[in-house]
Amino acid sequence: MISLWTALLFIILAPFIGGLVSGIDRKVTARMQGRVGPPILQPFYDVGKLFEKENLVVTTTQNFYVLSYLVFIIVSGALFFAGGDMLLVIFAFTLAHIFLVLGGYASYSPYSFIGAERELIQIIAYEPMIILTAVGMYMVAGSFFVSDIAASSLPLIMYLPGVFIGFLMVLTIKLRKSPFDLSTSHHAHQELVKGVTTEFTGPSLAKIEIAHWYENVFLLGVIFLFFAFSIPLALAALVIAYLLEILIDNTFSRVKWQFTLRSAWIIAGMLGLVNLAVLYYLAGGLLP
């Protein structure tokens, strides 16, 4: 049931795919703004550059937290692609972000303090929806194991349209896209100097960036699960979902944390919970 090969493949390939997706993201964003934009490989240059820089450290515990963040993101992604338990994946995923928050708190900087607080608020905002996603997949596929969900012949998207829209909303927070890039943001956006990543320099920042690539590939993997019954459809859904996120990023301004929290929970409640309730009622309990 657990496949080590796919996990290993994820660990090796995900940074390349994640970096490439990030490069395409920057190019498409530039084109939307009427600019030429950087080369597609720009994110790799950035990370290569960061490894060449000096590592200025405020407190040495920072290094430990950043490394833990990277390791646990890899663990959660590897577990997911190995076909492991979805709940365990979410647990490791949350733990990874807690390490990032601790890293922000460790540096005694007002900017990274507020950034860390906002990162916590973001975790509170998206966590219910991610758990509802796992529960929804369980209700349809009858198992929390990713391998079983992926092997299910039922079209998950037909049963879980509300959960899917809710997950897309959460994806905006997770990809650090406007309007929800509160704790830190990507590209040349600035927020609270740079929010939770303000005090990380050179190699530490590079590790955060690589962890973010792993994270993005994992999140795209979750979208894939909704369409796992048809691979061409799933790939098309991935592309459309990501382009939609870029469009949202470029058309909305940043909102306050209160709105982020409220809207994330309202959408999780309205679309996620109602979807699950309807599913439960119509199926008279669990599906197969």
Added chain:
Amino acid sequence: MTYLTRSPWILHYDASSCNGCDIEVLACLTPLYDVERFGILNTGNPKHSDIFVVTGGVNEQNREVIKNIYEQIPDPKVVVAVGICATSGGVFRECYNIMGGIDRIIPVDVYVPGCAARPESIIDGIVKALGILEEKRARMRQPDTGKKATGGETV
């Protein structure tokens, strides 16, 4: 191993500029000039940046700020003085509150004169700075000479 020159992140600081040069620096980032083509980003965070772009001359108030920002930028780093005020103090050189150009406080690598400096010459200055940045990186690799060569000795 020239990632550094492919992804220079700048930090723009307005010392006591009249905003003329600042507008031209920001013009470099707009669609017309789009310096992100070369991987140049305006970070706004000294700890993430490689190139310190300063506009305007040094006065009593910002002397400490410039030093502080310069020391927070991780090595290797270069300083680009944009505009005639940052280069030498310009027309304000004789003013009672102006100490002169940025090089009175921190070592400057590239001077981009002009009032206001044109976006083309700013980009040209930054591209020149990339060469110096690469030299500094190579020097940082060598033992002993490494830190001293790029350190923040004040003039």
